[in-house]
Amino acid sequence: MKLRSWKTIALLILFLLISVYQWSLISASMISLVTSAVLLPVNPARIWSVDLIEFWVASITWLMTGFFLLRRIFRPPGPSRILVNGAAIFLCLLGVVALTSPFLVPVPPNVQGDLITTRLLPPLSPGYIIETLETTEPVGNVSSIERKRQQANAFLLQRSIIVRGGKPETDDGRSIVFLFGTDDTGRDVFSRIISGTRVSLAIGVAATVGAMLIGTFFGFAAGYSNRFVDSLLMRITDLFLSIPSLFLVIGIVAFLGQSISTLIIVLATTGWMGIARMVRAEVKKLREREFVLVAKMFNRSSTTIILRHILPNVKLLLITAAVLQFGNAVLAEASLSFLGLGVQPPTASWGNMLGQSLGYLRTGWWLGVFPGLLLACVLIAAHYAIEGRENAA
Amino acid sequence: MPLLKYSVRRLVEAIPLLLGLATIVFFLSRLLPGDATTVFLSPNISPSILEQLKSQFGLDRPVGEQYIRWMGSALTGDFGYSFSYNQPVMSVIGSVFPNTLMLGMGALVVEIGLGILLALPVFLWEGKKVEAVIANLTLAVYTLPSFWIGMLLLLVFSYGLGLLPSSQMYSSGTSASEGSVFDLLKHLALPALTAAIPAAAGFARYLRSNVKMVMNQDYVLMARSMGLSNKRIFRSYILPNAAAPMVSLIGIEIGMLLTGVLVTETLFAWPGMGRLTIAAISSRDYPLILGCTLVAGVVVIIGNLLADLVNALIDPRIWNTE
Numbered sequence: 157m158k159l160r161s162w163k164t165i166a167l168l169i170l171f172l173l174i175s176v177y178q179w180s181l182i183s184a185s186m187i188s189l190v191t192s193a194v195l196l197p198v199n200p201a202r203i204w205s206v207d208l209i210e211f212w213v214a215s216i217t218w219l220m221t222g223f224f225l226l227r228r229i230f231r232p233p234g235p236s237r238i239l240v241n242g243a244a245i246f247l248c249l250l251g252v253v254a255l256t257s258p259f260l261v262p263v264p265p266n267v268q269g270d271l272i273t274t275r276l277l278p279p280l281s282p283g284y285i286i287e288t289l290e291t292t293e294p295v296g297n298v299s300s301i302e303r304k305r306q307q308a309n310a311f312l313l314q315r316s317i318i319v320r321g322g323k324p325e326t327d328d329g330r331s332i333v334f335l336f337g338t339d340d341t342g343r344d345v346f347s348r349i350i351s352g353t354r355v356s357l358a359i360g361v362a363a364t365v366g367a368m369l370i371g372t373f374f375g376f377a378a379g380y381s382n383r384f385v386d387s388l389l390m391r392i393t394d395l396f397l398s399i400p401s402l403f404l405v406i407g408i409v410a411f412l413g414q415s416i417s418t419l420i421i422v423l424a425t426t427g428w429m430g431i432a433r434m435v436r437a438e439v440k441k442l443r444e445r446e447f448v449l450v451a452k453m454f455n456r457s458s459t460t461i462i463l464r465h466i467l468p469n470v471k472l473l474l475i476t477a478a479v480l481q482f483g484n485a486v487l488a489e490a491s492l493s494f495l496g497l498g499v500q501p502p503t504a505s506w507g508n509m510l511g512q513s514l515g516y517l518r519t520g521w522w523l524g525v526f527p528g529l530l531l532a533c534v535l536i537a538a539h540y541a542i543e544g545r546e547n548a549a
Numbered sequence: 550m551p552l553l554k555y556s557v558r559r560l561v562e563a564i565p566l567l568l569g570l571a572t573i574v575f576f577l578s579r580l581l582p583g584d585a586t587t588v589f590l591s592p593n594i595s596p597s598i599l600e601q602l603k604s605q606f607g608l609d610r611p612v613g614e615q616y617i618r619w620m621g622s623a624l625t626g627d628f629g630y631s632f633s634y635n636q637p638v639m640s641v642i643g644s645v646f647p648n649t650l651m652l653g654m655g656a657l658v659v660e661i662g663l664g665i666l667l668a669l670p671v672f673l674w675e676g677k678k679v680e681a682v683i684a685n686l687t688l689a690v691y692t693l694p695s696f697w698i699g700m701l702l703l704l705v706f707s708y709g710l711g712l713l714p715s716s717q718m719y720s721s722g723t724s725a726s727e728g729s730v731f732d733l734l735k736h737l738a739l740p741a742l743t744a745a746i747p748a749a750a751g752f753a754r755y756l757r758s759n760v761k762m763v764m765n766q767d768y769v770l771m772a773r774s775m776g777l778s779n780k781r782i783f784r785s786y787i788l789p790n791a792a793a794p795m796v797s798l799i800g801i802e803i804g805m806l807l808t809g810v811l812v813t814e815t816l817f818a819w820p821g822m823g824r825l826t827i828a829a830i831s832s833r834d835y836p837l838i839l840g841c842t843l844v845a846g847v848v849v850i851i852g853n854l855l856a857d858l859v860n861a862l863i864d865p866r867i868w869n870t871e
Binding site: 395531 | 691708827830831838
């Protein structure tokens, strides 16, 4: 048994600290997950609830994270091939943060504080929360598992939380620190940033996947087909490129209405052009190579050649393009939400937090600085992750 | 005249782009469920008046005919009436376009200046640590969201130090006619910087790699061996050769700046195209939105075209090889 990597140990300590601090929440989520899974065959319809899924996902990710950290300490891995540098590790960590965000927030992100004591508190101000849960006994004759499930779900969804600034007067409050201060309605900025991470990253990932699908398809279609189709497709690509993308996005959003799903569709349909061009150039180069000619000589179908011979060779390029596009999508989402055309309040995303902070630049600088800082870190990390990739390739 | 032939060919090539752009914008407007009458009129309006209005706006004709009519009027610069301003769309856009042009030009000047400054280290301290630090900083700044930079600039220079005004084009109480140029420049400083900083970092990155390439050319070695001063070498040998490809980048930058302007104008309450577009969206002024999108696209196409032509003037290799 050899201990290695103090960073992993530090992360494990942080993991354990949060586990202890948020024990009631984490255990309730786990109980909810397990009992729901047990009861799934009995009554599938009643178990399903959108609000609960985030807690279930968080529980699973939490367990996996703990397992991964332990394993990394006791069995240090060989040279990692996936995580080439710090920037990529940072992005992965942020992904974990996004998935487990319900456990990481000291205060649920949309809970407003007491307006007298918590409005616009500067960073590192003390505060406390009082959690109350009206216990409702399950009606009728139910099994003990069902009873446990209902209790856990009630804790997750129905507890009422009061947030106040200052030191707790009596013993019933739990002390917290408003790490990044509070906003104009007494909401904890740190919690909103953590919760906004999930929204911003989810939109970024979904939009990237969409753009990659369209872009790869166009790239292969143009690069592997005859001259006429190629020039037609490239003309379409140029056409989309000629419109300033934010104007196009704003135009479409204005017509389709503002919602998260619209945002994803719009970002996917306006972000594929660069990918298509890159893929096309690469495919055009590859189709002249000897191994493709040999495959053609052996009478392989085009599908086989594309899937078995060309696709593996553009994989690295696709990963690079995906990371680049991810950065663009996150930035585009933030810009749109900043302008009030993206994610709508009260749901927090980095962009709309920045937009809302505009009115408080004089009285609360922390409202805009911290979400922007995290956004900037993600964008910089996305670029450095690619730099590492290119050097490794 | 190969140069003339080349120019004419580039011009002709831009025409299908413009037509395609107009087509996209038209079908964008058809994505709207229903049409203008269902959005802006009361649902209780009597069917006969509705029919009359529809035929007046030409909405009862087949889509193909509407498309041709729309293209016809768009080509002559007629995008219909803005609902919220009650004026022709073109005159609304025309009244604010100079402001955006001013902001864009200011940003472009700042961008080129800053970009050259940021690319200088590669020449002065090649291979030293300072250069690497500046290169990394440039990459970091390049990725930063411009509205966040603008916010920080506002916090520091406007609210913190009180040096520069935070919004509008002129100090309150003065109008465009009586405002002094100095006052305007003071108001222009922060928005132009905000739009220019990320673009300048991109410019510097590109210029840096160009300078690196040119520095290893034989003619630079020749100049060195002739004993010319470093300053002279940079000014007369490296910069002109490294700057030629930058022209086409500037053409592309025009589009990027235009996109940046959307956010910058909102942040600094600058009365230009960006703010007009946002206002048009919040008041659901569809003809105005379409007009703004189309004008933005046209500006980008013209920018690229100009860059190509200037490039051809500077570098005869582009049109001579054909």
